[in-house]
Structure formats: structure tokens, C-alpha cells
Amino acid sequence: MVRILKALLLAVSFIAHERAGADQDLLEQARDYLHKGEPKAAVIQLKNLLQGNPENADARVLIGESYLMLGDGPSAAKELEKARDLGVSRDRWMVPLARAYLLQAKPKTILEQIEPEDDLAETMRAQVYGIRGLAHISLNQPEQARESFDAALKLDSNASDALLGLAMLEIQNKQFKKAIEYAAQAVAADAKSVSAWVILGETRRLDGDLAGSAEAFTKALEIQPFDVRARLGRAAVFLATGKTEDAQKDVDEVQKNVGEVPLALYLHAVIAFQKKEFQEAEDALLKVTSALPNHLSSRLLLGTIAYQQGKYESAENNLAQYLGTFPKHLPAAKLLAATRMKLGRPHDAVELLKGFEDQASDDPQYLALLGSAYLQEKKYDSATEYLNRASELAPEEGSVKAQLALGRIGSGQMDQAVDDLKSAVELDQNLMQADVMLILTLIHQKKTDEAIEAAQKMRSKMPGDPMPENLIGAAYMAKGDTGKAREHWTSALKLKPDYTTAALNLAKLELSGNNPESAVGYYQQVLQRDSKNLAAHLGLAQIAETRKDYESMEKYLKEAREKNPKALQPAVMLSRYLLARGKALQALEVARDAENHHHDHPLALQSLALAQSANGEGASAITTFKKLVSKVPNNPEYRHQLAQVLYTKGEKQAAKAEWESALKHSPDYVPALLAQAELHVQEKKFREALKLAETIKTKHPKSPLGDQLEGDVQFAQNLFKEALPAYEKAFQSAPSPVLARRLFQTRRALGKDQEAFDGLNQWLQSAQDDLESWVLLAMAHQEGGRQKEALEAYEKAQKLKPDNTVVQNNLAWLYQEVGSAKALPLAEQLLPASENHPEVMDTIGWIFVQNGKYEKGVNLLRDAAVHAPHLVQIRIHLAEALAKSGRKDEARKELERLLKEKKNFADRDKAETLLKGL
Template sequence: MALRRMSMRRVAAALALLVGLAGGASVASEATDKARLSIEKGDLRSATIELKNRLQKDPNDAAARLLLAQIYLQVGNGAAAEKELRSASDLGADASLWRLELIAALIAQAKYDEALARLDAAADLSAADQVRAFILRADVALGQDQPEVARAGYRQALALDPNSELAGLGLLRVALKEGDQAATVSAADAFLRQFPDNPEALLIRAESYRIAGDNAAALALFERVLAVDPRRLAARLGRATVLIGMQNLDEARKELAKADELQQEVPLTFYLRGVIQFQERNWTQAGESFDRVLSAIPGHLQSQLLLGIIRYSEGELEIADEYLSKVVEATPGNLQARKVLAATRIKQREPQRAIQILEPVAQDGDPQTLALLGSAYMLQGDQERGQEWLNRAVEKAPDVAALRTQLALSLLAGGETGKAIDALQSAVDLGQDILQADVLLVLAHLKKQEYEQALEASKRLEQRRAESPIPYNLTGLAYLAKGDLPSARERFEKALAVDSAFLTAETNLARIDVANKDFDAAARRYDQVLKADPKHLGAMMGLAALAELRNDPDALVAALERAKDASPGAAQPGLLLARFYMTRGDYLKALAVASELSARFPDDEPVLLMLARAQTLGGQVPNAIRSFDLLLQKNPNDPQIHYLAGGARLKGQDQSGAQQAFRQALALKPDFVDAKVALAAVLLDAADTDAALQIARELQQSFPEAAIGYRIEGSVQVARRDLKAAVAVFTTAFAHEKTSLAARQLAEVMSQTGDTGGAVALLEDWVKTNPDDLDVQAMLGLLLQQTGRSQDAIAIYESVMAKAPAKNALLLNNLAWLYHTAGDARAQATAKEAYDLAPNRPEIADTYGWILYNAGRKEDGLSILQQAYLAFPTQTEIGYHVAVALESLGRNDEAIGVLRKVVRDNPNSAQAADAAALLKKLGG
């Protein structure tokens, strides 16, 4: 545990070189002198404060930055040291002052590849720096778990400088790393004979005692160092480490407090404090402590291991997998890391990846390893091999309730709830007070909706664990599932009475408030939880659910954003936020959220799926196809992904690719209705009406009471221009499922056959019973307008516009035209509103321009009409209106040119006769 420190001689030598960088500034010299004196006294904290104050006044003081970097190196904060060294380099400090220190900072962060690259590039080194370079290269090897290579490196340094204390200390660390107690003691004693006052050697010797389990000897030696130098930070931290191992956590906290007084922002202090918090199961604070360690030392394996365990316990499985994978890769023999990583992958429902982790250690594995491997095989569907490994686990330890619990977990994961209950009951009957087994037993009964059995199990647990809030919470859950809200509330309140900090019960009480529609009370409870734990994901998600129930989209977005920011390791808030934006049609925002999630969770399949869907809807079709291809590499037999990939290809106009994707989805899942409907639509677009009709008939046979098969057949008959048959089929569809879409489809085809009156009657009947169906009302208004019932159409359009959440340019355009024909003064303002919304729609520009012309604003009207005509010269009505406006303004030659084109190109249009008459009048 001893921190590597730079000798005072090296600090003094470095400071002598740094004085020249201060540019002769007396303030800088005074600041660095004070810092040097503090360092010599071992008061690193005062030195740090002095140098930071100096840099606030002058950020360009390279000397102060270099000395501050040396302090950071002494306390093991490689990231901070690297930052200061790079800044000094940017300020023009000579490379000899920072080159090797920067490599040391990289090593402190486990950035071994970059450190080696810089060592390889180092040239023109002095003799002393050559010795240091050998030591640094050996430090890299030791960090990469290559003790033999490290030993050779330290010996090369000693060959150049037999009196090198750093090289000698390196050999001590190698012996300590290899776990050879005798060699460590021998080497330490030999070193101390040469350097009897070297505190680092004394600390290593103390560490060897700690590793050997001789805590009393270790403490005595740490205290001997502190008696000579009470400011020796490494001794404080070493003593705290021993105390933690002895479970004397209060004394360990006191040592860490003293360490903070010596120097703040020390990674090892954060780590040890995190270990204490971890042992006390204070996951949130422990996680924050280990995060601070990793910000300074990204490769710190112990922090990664404990963070992985914490994230696993909190259900943040992707993050747990990431941390634990790094630990297993760096230390393949770490059985604890392998087991938690395997358990993580089982929870992620990735059994093959769990098997890959466990099989290399299974033959000689402990019973828990065997049980986990059996669980993975069972989850994979290989019941025979799974049962074999689980039985071997139970044979090795038949009286261990935890193993029976593990067996039950695997059965639950495989959906065999009945067998899981048997295994859990046997675990509980062993009487080892395995709380997990009791909890799982209750939850398993609840999953099977066996509420009385769940209550019986949880109440038995209440009797055995009356001091714990967990049993009362479980009983409350059972009552809640049963629908007995008063009894559930009583038990949750009992859980809080036992432990007021048990926030799970508070969130469950909020659930009861929601069930009683007392949303304000639920919100107060969630706020109370967040006061106690500002990062409580459940409370934030509860507030989001409340916002949805209250139909408050702004509050929903705010709650999900808060949850996303507060829980960067959880993908759920971001997924829900992206899905919300999708349902609102705000595809660009959905895409932005999904892209951010993908950057944080690159291997998370639900995130990748959300990204692919957002890319499809957001118009990034090539990217969406690539994302779906990645998903299909991992899930080639997932029909849903093939179906969604087909939708992306369809949006990209790849009809063939879409058809292939839909067919593959159906090959994997023949009864996949959505895929059949999508395939029928593609076939219709390809004019393959026979194949589309076959799908329609299959759906009618499989789902005779559903409308979908008849609706597809109706579309086929429309494509074949057999409108009479289409009316009959759409009538059948509407009889089966009276929906808005079915009503509109039937009315549309009835109108096409000339039965506009029947279509109007159908839609009027629908609106009577569905007054909020704006889509049907809009279509009804259009049909009323076509049949000459202008006043009725106006009333419908006005009603729709008053209720619609957003303005509709086409409806405004139709309403403006009706106002115009009725002589209503509102025509011009309404037409302008439509034009402002969609100025590039030719029919809307024509309406606005023509209304302006008829209102006496002839020049303004002509300008808009001409712009529309230039963009859409095939629109004969616009052309005729342009010609009329030109003629009224005396621009007859221009009018004649437009009229000739209208008559020549569209002789059968509705405007052809009027255009010909005006052309004749003008002599054209």
C-alpha cells in the first residue's frame, strides 16, 4: 500500500531548475520557496494550497505547475500530475524538466502503452535520467503483471547506479508483487542495511507483514514511521488499510481524516474510504469514491472490481459488465471478478458470454462457480448440462442454502417458477437465514399470482427478521398485488417505522397514492425520497410516470432528463425519453437522445435498437440500416429486428430489400401479423396484387373477426380499379372493427364510386358518436365541400381547427376558399395563415394569391401567383389565375403567353374553356 514518493533530494534539484522558469519574478520565487519549505516539512497540503493560489494569480507560471505536478505524483494522482505537466510543456518548459515526470504520471494512471511509447521516443538522456528511464520501464512491467521483466529493468538501473534507492525499492515491490514473503523480508532487510532510514522500505516491510496477516507487526512498523515523520501520508494510509482489514472501521476513518489533513484529492484515500463504505453497503457513497479514484487512475483494478460489484447490485448491468470485463482481462485468475461478471451476464440474459467466463475455471471451481455455470446453461436452454453443473455444485456443498438459492435463480431465469419455488423453500428450510432466498420465494409466488402463499412466506420472514424493514415491504407488495391497498399501506408504513431510511417502502407508498389517484401525495413522497437520495432512480422515474398520468409533457421530459443526468449508468431514462419524443413525432430530438445513449452504451442492444428506430424516423436511413445490420449480427433469428429493418429499407426506397426482410421475419415467425401487413403493402407498391391478395386471404382465414385482412383486400381491389368490390370488402372490414381508419377508408372508396352522399352519411354518423375524431371530421368537411354544402363544411373546418393541437395548412386553405366564395371577410387572413405555414404548396399559394387579387391587392396577388406558377408550371388553375391577373393589369402580351400554354398543354382541364375565351378576347 506504500505510495511511491519522490526523494527530497530530487524535489530540491527539480526546484533549482524551476527557478529559472519564473522569469525572475519575485512573487513566483516567494511562492515556490514557500512550497518547497512545506514539502521539506512533509506538509504537502500547504504546498499545494500555496501553488494553487500562485496559479490563480498567474496561470502561466510553469515553475509552479511543475512543482505542483511533483506533489501530485507523490500522492499518486497521476491524472492531475499529467494535466499540470502538459500545461508546463505548453508554456515552454524545457523537456528535461517534465519528460520523465509525464511518463511517471501516465504509469500512475495505468496508461502503460503511451508510457512505453514515450520511453521509446526519449533521446539524449543524461546518465541520471537513463537510470530513471530503466526504472520507469520496470514500473510499467510491474503494472502489467510482468514481475520478471520488472526485476530485470530494476537490475539494469542498479548496474548503472548501484546506489539508486528507487531501483532498490523497485526490487522490493517485485518481491511483494510475487507474494514471496521470505524473499520480500530478505530483500527489505538487505535494503534497510544500506538505507536504514528509508521510509519507503520500512513501509514495504510493513506491507509484507500486513499481507502475511501479522496485523500487529504491520501496525507497529507503520507507527514507527509516523513517530519519526507524522506527516508521512503513505504510513497513514497503510495504517488505515490494516485497520480496515481488522474491521476496525472507526479507527480507519480517523486515519483517513488525518490523511486528508496532510493532502486532499489523494486517490488511495478515496479508495480506502470507498472500501469502508462498500463494507457498510453504502453503495451510493462507495460508488462515488471509486469513481473519484478512476478519474485519477483509470486502470485501478481494485476500484473497477468493487464498482462492478456495486453496479451489479444496483442493476446497472451494462456498466458492471464493462468494469468486471476489464478486471478479468487484466487478472484472469481473479475468481471473484469472474463470478460476478458471469452473474451479470446471466442477468443480462447472455448465457453464452457467461459460459465463456466460467468454463476456464469450472473444473477446479468452487461450488458457487459450478452453480453459476449451471444457471447459464439452463438459461441457454441446455437443461441437461445445466442440471449437471448445478447438481455438482449441490454435491460439493449440500448444506449451503446460498447454492440452492442460486439454483432457484437459474430456474426463475428460465421461467420454471414452480421448480424455483421448491428450490427456494428447501433453501429457507436449511435455516441459514439466507435473506435472498426468502425474498425470492415471496417474489416467485407473486410472479405466479399465488398471493396467499406469498403472504404466508413473507409473514414467516417478519417473525424471523422483525428488525429488518424488508419482510414488511414484501408483505406490502403481496397485499398490493392482491389489491388490498389499505393492508399494503399499513405494511409499508411499518417498514418505515422500523427503518425511516428504507426508501423502497416510501416509493411503494407513492404507488398506492397513485392507485388512489392522489397524485399530489405521490409527488410529495417522491420529492421526500429525492431529498434523502438525490440520485434515486426509482423516485425520478415515479415522477416521470406521474407527469404522464397528468398529461404534463414538460414535466415528463424534465423528470426523464433529470433521471438521465443523475444516473449516467442507467439506460432506461434515456430510452423512455427517446420513445416519448417518437410518440410525439419529434424524431430529431428522439435521434439526439438515442445517439447520446449509444455513445454511452455502445454494446447495449435495447439502446442500439432505439437508435436504429430513431435513425429510421429521423431520416438517417443508411445509418439506420447499418444499426439494424449490427443488431442482426447479434440476433440473426429475431423476427422483430428483421421486421423493423425492413421498415428502414422501405423508407430508403429499397423495395427489394424491404420485401426480403419482411419475408425473413415471417420465415422465423409465420404468424407475425405486422410483417404480413408490411409485406402486403410492399407487394401492392410493386403492383403484385395477386401476392398481396393471397396475404389478405390468409389473414382473413387466420383472424376472421379482424378487419386487417379485409382492409388489405380492399386496397388490392382499389389497385385493380374494381371499386364496387372494394366497397364490399371495406364494408366488411368496418363491420368487424369500427375504427376511424376503417371509416375513412370506406368513405373514400364510396366517394370514388360516386356515392358521395353515402360517404357523407357514414362519416356524419361516426362523428356523432366520436366527436373528438378530428381526422374523420376533416375528411367529412372535404366531402361536404365537394357536394356544395359549404356552410356545413365551414362549420366542420372551424370545429377541427379549434380542437386540433396544431394548425393544419390544408384545412386552413380549404376554409379560406370557402370564406372567399361566401364573401366572408376572414378569407384573406385565413389564407395568409395557411400560406405562412406552407408557402411551397401550389394549391395554398394559388388560394392566397387569388384571394389577394380579388380583394384589390392585384400586384401582391400576382406576385404570389407567379412564384407558384414558376415552381409548378403544369398547374393549369394557377396558370389561368396568373393570366387573368396580368390581363387586368394591362400586361396582355404576358397573359397571352400563359393562356396559350394552358390551352395547348392541357386542353381537357377545367380551366381550358375559360382560358380559350380570354385568349380569343385578347386576340391571341
């Protein structure tokens, strides 16, 4: 019996040893397959091994890694979790399991279960930090993501996940060059790294370099032909470039080697969708969402397909899921709004779309859709407003066209667009917004008779509704028949007395007929019914501006902003008005509030930057302008304004680069050309500056700016004879205050004083509010000893701007010189403005002394001399004041010190004479 037991034990031992050897063989074969890039074959070997030995931890790790290479996240996670449970050390399962969770779109699981523990090796901790950063990106947590990536790179400067993540963050911020730098860094660190090439391919794809992206993905596939990321990444590039067949080949290759991987199925669905094979696309997408319920791109495409097939409940369900995670995705919001309109819920569509107004204010498709929803709600004013804005923008976008059975905007020629709209009306009589868009488009095309005919047809379908009457009125107005326009707008108001659009149209009609009082009446009527109406407030502000009633203009703008606190237009207008009126701090407050409500809107950013600059916040203005330029890189005005602030801050090279960029995109942009010319003049490169003047004259022959620039360049060289005809030509073309002053200065420089004064006086007869020209004229008369004429000119200037320090100072001085009793009161009035202005202190102090107020005068003159010891006139005045007040010793010391410090100055004889008299 004992011998039998021993034999059995030997047999079991032999069998176990044999099985262990077989397992080891299968493991080695699997590793070889993986090394050769054949993960599918490796999976087969490992499955065979695990059938006989399910507790083999090494096989569990290896099969998990194989599934990972195949892009099968769920299977990889399942196997790696088993390996973990079998007690495999963390350094073998932690990182691949984290990657498996990434493939399954389970970022929260990563953050909860995968920690960069201190006892891990540094390279592994770097990998964990990198993957955690990618999880934060999935959760839309960019700050936490960047912290994780920075931690990874401190441990390993070439950590690929961190580099990929940083590239993704930079792409989100539209900093494409920086993203490419991170990707290139990964490639430079290891040219044989598949991940590095995949990173570069992805960043190039997102940057729009599709050819470079395809090249990078191809490099990755040369290293690892079965890499799913590279294969599917290249398939996505092929799809984007219209190479559907090539994309299909890559997708087929993945499915052949890996099977129905979710991302491959998704791309297959996209290809089927492009071929209008909706059922096949839907079948593939349902498999994706079965494996990955939160694969949101699939949800978006399923929603689109369901909409196309008229399955609106399904469309709403899928699109709502997508928007739940990406609430700012405008295309999905448009489609969901369209779905809700089809379900007879226009109010829900409006509520959804209104949340996108800031980011889509110049999107004609969005505007047409919102207008259509309002029309379905029978809110005619709002419908008209948005549909009209859509039709105004559409010609710039290409055309107006009915799409998705809504007033969608597409591409094509304007005539074709009109045909498309006509077809939309014929196909679906319920598409009322297509009627409206057709009429508005015809009006913008100046095909007014066709517009009137179309509007009349619309009226027959909508008896008793005011909108057709309003549109007929708009068509007649475009035709120039104001009487008919008035008739139909009045009819619209009779049908619906609170139809604001018609009332506003009548107000504009009155304004165009130079009847502002009647226009005010209409605007007031609108505000009685709707105290928040933005157009009425702004219309009243416009009328106040034309009347130069700036107090009322400010009042209406503030009311518009108060009643519409989130509206951008009144905030921008008010901020710029306040800047123009010298109320920079108030302007900044308004601009900041506008930017808070409209973070990325170009107009809000521009207003904020201008206000920051006006308040001396140059660094902040530069930051804001740079943000603006990054969002709208081809707008020359924004670059020019950035350059101006940079130049003011002393960053001349940076300013020059911005002006060059502005001209690269817009070679005819005059402000940048003028700025470059000014730089050339400062650098005494007069020939280059004159070339720019010729460029402006050639490209803008009707503008005076080319001739004006030529005059400025010649004037800067003291070539007054050459400057004069250029200024005269510019002034003849377009008289302006600047040119009037330039002509005056040039004629005086040529000794043509009579002609100079006659010319400036003639200009001021027609430009009574030109403050600077009055001051220039006054100073010229003062220099020439013509005190009466100087006083008259200064008094004109003071009426225009009573608080102008220069004018008050010079006027007070002249009053004292002619013995006027007005000198002392004006000096007293000027006293608060004298702080830190030694010339003003000198004027007031001397007037005080002349009027017997010695103590006050001496104190002011002493302060002035401390602030400006280099100004000899002030120190002589101080000495005289001290002498007059009986302090001759102090006066003598002041004069002796002055004569010792200054060897040669114009009033030295006067100072010496004054000293001798002491």
C-alpha cells in the same frame, strides 16, 4: 617430434570428420522423424547431437521447430533464440520463433522483435504480417490486426495466419459466415495444409457447428496425426459435446507424444473439473500457470475451483487477474462479486457488478446477485428493485434457483425452482436473498398464500426491517387485497420513512385506484428525498400522459434523463416521445446520446435507427438497424423496421428478404404479413394478398387486421361492394380512425353518401381529436360545395393542429370564397410555409390579388407557376392577376403560351374566354 605432431593433427582431423558425419546422420534422422510426424523422436536425436556439439546451428533450428510441432512454446523459443544468436539467417528462425512467442502468449514480444523487413522474401513477410496480426488480436487491437492481415494477403492471397486472424475478427463481430469463408479459402488453397483444416475446425467450432468442427480437425489429423492444434482442438469440441472420454483420449495422445504441454494440461484440468475432481484439476492448472503465468483461462478455472473449495482469497486473486485482461467477461465478474460477498465486502461486489448493467440488464442471475449484494449492504430499495427484476425475468429463462450459495439462476421447472430455493433457505440462514427470491417467485406463480407465509417467516428473522413488510404487501396486492397491501406498505414506511420501494408501491396502488393526485403526492415525496429517483420521474410522466398534459410529460422525461444521464429507459422514452410530437431532430440528439452510453443495447440501437429514419438519414438508419438485427436476429420487430427503411430507400428486394426472414422466425408476426400483402397489392398479386388476409384471420381471429386487409385488397381492385362488409366487420370488432375513414371512402364509392357522412360524423363524436378524419370530412364537404360544413370541419382540424399547412391552406381558400375577413390574415400567417409548395403559393397569391395586394400576389403566383408549370389552375390565376394589375400584355402572353402548350385541359374554355377579353 615433428612426426608425432603430424600424427596427432591427422587424428584430430579424422575425429572431427567422423563427428561431422555422425552429426549429419542425426540431423537426417531427425528430419525423417519430423517428416513422418514424430517430433518427439526427432527431439531425442537432436538432443543427442547437441550434447556433443552445442554450437550446431542447424540442430538448434530443427529442435526448435520440433518443439513447435509439440506445442511446447517455451522450449521452442529457447532453442530458436540460440539459433538466432549463433548467426542463423533470419529466414530460418524468424517465423518459427514468432510462432513460439504466440504459444507463450507473448504478443508484445512479437511486435517488438519480429518485423516484416523489406529485404525478406514476400511469402515470409506475409507470414510475419499474419503473426503480428494475431499478436494484435491477443492485445485486443482489432484495427491494427486487420491492417496486418490485409498487408499479409496483399503479399500472399493464401497466407494462412492472416486468413485465420480475419476469421477470428469476424467471429468477434459475430459474422460467422464471413469467418467460415476465410477458413474455407485457406482449405481451397491447399487441401493438404494442416493449418488450413485447423483454421476451418476452429471457425466452425466458434460458429457452433461442432460436428463440422470435429470433422475438420479429424481431416487435419489424417494428414498429420501428431498435430497438437488439431488434437487439442478436437478435444475441446468433444468436451463441448459431452464426449468426455473421447476428449480425454485426444488429450492423453498429446501428453504421450509431447509431454505436459500447457494446453493439454488445461484441457485435462477442464475434464477433471467436470468430473468434480477439483484437486486433480487444480494440480494441472498450477503446472499451466507455472509455464504460462498469463494463461488466463487457467486463472479463471483456478478461481472457480478456489471458490468451490471456500478458498476465497485465492479465488479473488485468480479471478481479478482474469478480469484485468477481459474486463467485460460477465461470468468471471459474477463469480468475483460472489467471492467478495463471501469475504464480507458487498460494496466492492456492487461496484464491480454495476459496471455490467448495460450488457446484463436481462440476465436474472446477474440481477439476483446484484440485489443480494445490496441486501447485504442493507440498501433495501436497490435490493428489492434488482431481486424483483430477477424474479420477473427468471420464468422466461427457466427457473429461479440458489446456486454457488447465492441467488443464482439455473434451469428446471418452476415448481422445482421453488423447492431449490426452500432448500437454500434451510441450508444457509444467512442467504437472505434466497428468502426474497422465493417470495417473489411464489408471487409471480400466483401462489400468494405461500408467499405471505414465507414473507412472515422472513419477518421473524429480520425484526424491524422494512423489506419483509414490503414483500407481504406485494403478496397481498397480487392476491387482490389492496387494503392489506396498503397496510403493510404503510408499515414498511413507518419502519423506514425513506424506504422508496414502499412509497412507489403505494403510488402505483393509488394509480390503480384511479386516484392520480394521491399518486403524484407519493412520487413528489420520493423526489424530495431522492431527486434522482428514476421510477418517480417516470411515474409522473405516465400520469401527465394520461392527462394529455404533454408539456409536463416532456418536462418529467427530460428531468429523469438529466438526473440519470446514463440511464437507458428515460432516454428511449424521451426520444420516442419527441418523435411522436414531430420533434425529430431533438429525438435524434437524445437517441445518439443514449447509444453512446449503451453501445450495443438493442433498445438504444432501435431508438437511434428510428430517429435517423425520421430525420431522413436512411443510409444511417439501415446501418444501425442491420447492427441491431445482427445482435438480435430472431426479433421480428427489428427486421420489420429494417425492411421498412430499406423499402423507403428503394431497396425493395432487400426489404422483401427481411420480411421473409422475420416470418421465418415468427410466422404469426402480423406487421410483416401486412407488409408482404401490401407488396402483393402493388404488384397486382391480389390472390396472394387475400391468402395472407385469410392467414391473419385464422391465426389471429380476434384481431380486425385480417378483415381490414381483405377490405384493402378488394378496395385496391375497385371491388367496393366486396370491400364494404370486410371493413364493417373489422370496425365492429375494433373501431379505429383508419377503419372509420376506409368505411367513409368505400360507402361514397358505392354512392351511399348519406350513410358515409352519417358514419364518419358519428365516429367523430367519440373521437374529437382524430385530425385526419376531420380533414377528410372537410375535403368531402368542400368537393360537394357545402362550404359551411367544410369550414366547420376545417376549423375543428385547425384547433387540433394549428400549424398544419394543408388545413391552413384549404381554410384560407374557403374563407376567401365565402368573403370572410379571416382569409387575408390567415394567408399572411401561412406565407412562411409556402416556400417550395406551389399549391400554397397559389392560394396565398390569389387571396392577395383578391384583396388588392396585386404586386405581392403576382410575384407569388409567378413563383408558383415556375415551380409547377404543369398545374393549369396556377397559370390561369397568374394571367388573371396580371390582367387585374393592368399588365394585360403579360397576361395575354401567359394565356397564349398555356393554350399552345396544353391542347386539352378542363379549364381551356375559361382560358380562351379570358384571352378574348384581353
